[in-house]
Amino acid sequence: SIYRSADTMAQLDINLKHNYVRQNPQYTLAALREGVYVIGMKDQFNIHDLKFNPLSEHIQYVADEMGFVLFDKTGSKNVDILGPYFIEQYILMEVISKLEVAQNVLKYYVNHKDKLQRSVDAYDETQGKGFICWRFLFQNRKA
DSSP states (O other), X not given: OHHHHHHHHXXXXXXXXXXXXXXXXXXXXXXXXXXXXXXXXXXXXXXXXXXXXXXXTTOOEEEETTOOEXXXXXXXXXXXXXXXXOHHHHHHHHHHHOOHHHHHHHHHHHHHHHHHHHHHHHOOOTTOSSGGGHHHHHHTOOO
């Protein structure tokens, strides 16, 4: 699994220089724009306190360390555009916590990007947003 993960990261041309995040971190990830994310402590960017955060007007979406989308104002369902399905979030999740869902998303993005996007397009988000709902994305679709 680690070998496959490294191979996928190489295919995406990602080279990690340093990682100072401890194993199994609990965090929230606030996306400000493509390439700009703020990693906070668990619940730091929760929906109830978000309006009081000095970055609130810039925060586009928030996800936790498992990939659960806690807040989203993008409305995007595209793997190449900022939002809960944007590949950058899953690259960060892979680098920070090595979660299986992140590895699956990256592998699918590299090897089956069109199928991945078709599944996101067909998914109605009843079960939630983001790839944490992986099984629901592919449940109703045989692409």
